[in-house]
Amino acid sequence: EQLIQEGLAKLVIPRMDEYRRPDGSIEPAWMPVFYNPQAIVSRDVTVSVLRTLYGSRNIFFVDPLAGTGIRSIRIALEKGGEGIVNDIDPHALYYIRKNLQLNNLHPGKLHVYSQEANILLNNLTFTGISFDYIDLDPYGSPVPFVDSVFKPLGKRALIGVTATDTAPLTCSHYRKTLRRYWFTCVHTDFEKEMGARLLIAYIVKRASALDIAARPLLTFIYKHYYRVFFETLRSTGEAYRLINECLGYIWYCSSTLERGYIKSLDEARDLTCINNEKPVLTGETWICSLGEAEFIDKVFNEADKISWLHKDSKRILGLLRYETRLNNPYVRIDKLCSIIGRNMPKYEILIEALKQHGIIASRTHFDPRGLKIDSDVKALTEVLKSI
Numbered sequence: 321e322q323l324i325q326e327g328l329a330k331l332v333i334p335r336m337d338e339y340r341r342p343d344g345s346i347e348p349a350w351m352p353v354f355y356n357p358q359a360i361v362s363r364d365v366t367v368s369v370l371r372t373l374y375g376s377r378n379i380f381f382v383d384p385l386a387g388t389g390i391r392s393i394r395i396a397l398e399k400g401g402e403g404i405v406n407d408i409d410p411h412a413l414y415y416i417r418k419n420l421q422l423n424n425l426h427p428g429k430l431h432v433y434s435q436e437a438n439i440l441l442n443n444l445t446f447t448g449i450s451f452d453y454i455d456l457d458p459y460g461s462p463v464p465f466v467d468s469v470f471k472p473l474g475k476r477a478l479i480g481v482t483a484t485d486t487a488p489l490t491c492s493h494y495r496k497t498l499r500r501y502w503f504t505c506v507h508t509d510f511e512k513e514m515g516a517r518l519l520i521a522y523i524v525k526r527a528s529a530l531d532i533a534a535r536p537l538l539t540f541i542y543k544h545y546y547r548v549f550f551e552t553l554r555s556t557g558e559a560y561r562l563i564n565e566c567l568g569y570i571w572y573c574s575s576t577l578e579r580g581y582i583k584s585l586d587e588a589r590d591l592t593c594i595n596n597e598k599p600v601l602t603g604e605t606w607i608c609s610l611g612e613a614e615f616i617d618k619v620f621n622e623a624d625k626i627s628w629l630h631k632d633s634k635r636i637l638g639l640l641r642y643e644t645r646l647n648n649p650y651v652r653i654d655k656l657c658s659i660i661g662r663n664m665p666k667y668e669i670l671i672e673a674l675k676q677h678g679i680i681a682s683r684t685h686f687d688p689r690g691l692k693i694d695s696d697v698k699a700l701t702e703v704l705k706s707i
């Protein structure tokens with residue numbers, strides 16, 4: 321075993337050195353209890369979001385897939401609140417108990433359970449406690465747990481969802497994407513953003529089916545996982561408004577990279593690409609913003625005050641502040657340049673040139689080669705040609 325520190329938490333975990341891949345990185349799934357050092361960013365942002373949303377208010381949270389307990393421990397130490405820490409695996413339970421003791425977190429503050437997560441969440445529905453926050457951090461897809469997560473939530477609450485099934489979400493497995501997320505894949509130059517949008521669409525639809533409006537507050541991808549925070553509101557009217565306004569389709573021209581959102585398939589009839597091809601359609605997906613820009617500003621400022629956060633957490637929040645304001649999917653500048661036969665300009669030069677043409681642009685955390693703009697690809701192409 322080894323002792324490590326993450327955030328304000330001390331943690332006992334199995335010796336990570338024994339679970340290295342040939343390239344030297346850790347394979348958490350081989351460990352007797354799951355601990356992924358790359359998920360520090362996910363946990364840093366969770367703490368920052370909770371501090372921003374709830375301030376010093378005492379919250380009640382559930383961590384139904386807790387692993388070593390690190391997430392609950394960090395929430396308890398770095399935000400404060402009372403929580404339920406649960407895992408079905410006896411090895412995980414052993415580490416959770418040990419780690420709570422190590423951090424002086426007494427059973428009155430964090431309550432340890434060992435139930436199947438869906439059973440736990442469904443049972444918690446009948447306790448009469450309104451939970452403020454539920455964290456869904458599964459292996460792979462959150463789909464097996466999504467329906468249960470909405471049930472114990474209070475009237476207004478927060479959920480944090482991880483998805484590590486990035487292959488189907490980024491359309492590498494057409495059939496699996498259709499089966500799991502009811503989404504018909506089309507290859508685009510913005511597949512990482514597409515993955516976030518189809519994950520959000522799926523969760524919003526399941527929430528709406530259960531009379532809850534789930535609005536994304538903050539969305540990102542880091543290494544091999546997506547993480548989305550949703551504010552949830554028990555309201556049939558608001559749930560209807562969200563799916564009515566924010567679910568739609570994306571049209572896409574693969575030879576010119578033009579794209580756009582439409583609400584209904586009827587709107588596609590009159591669309592043509594600049595080269596007169598017909599665009600392909602993909603959906604149904606989330607076409608509204610991936611987060612609330614003002615909220616992300618506050619999360620960034622909160623994170624900035626916390627000295628122990630990982631530099632990547634701050635870097636991603638820094639980018640999200642700008643890119644979340646631009647709703648159009650990012651454009652791969654390298655691809656567009658090769659289509660129009662131009663050399664890649666430096667990003668700073670391109671952003672400045674776009675600004676001269678009244679177009680706002682932002683780099684994106686989704687892809688270092690991508691750029692988000694508040695205009696269409698036709699205008700971007702013209703600016704690229706003018707440089």
Ligand code: SAM
Nearest residue numbers: 354385386387391407408409436437457458459
């Ligand atoms: N949240 C942890 C963290 O931040 O380090 C990591 C959680 S790990 C990805 C997923 C955990 O869910 C594993 O510890 C596994 O034992 C547990 N698990 C998987 N299926 C479960 C189920 N149906 N019910 C309860 N726990 C489950």
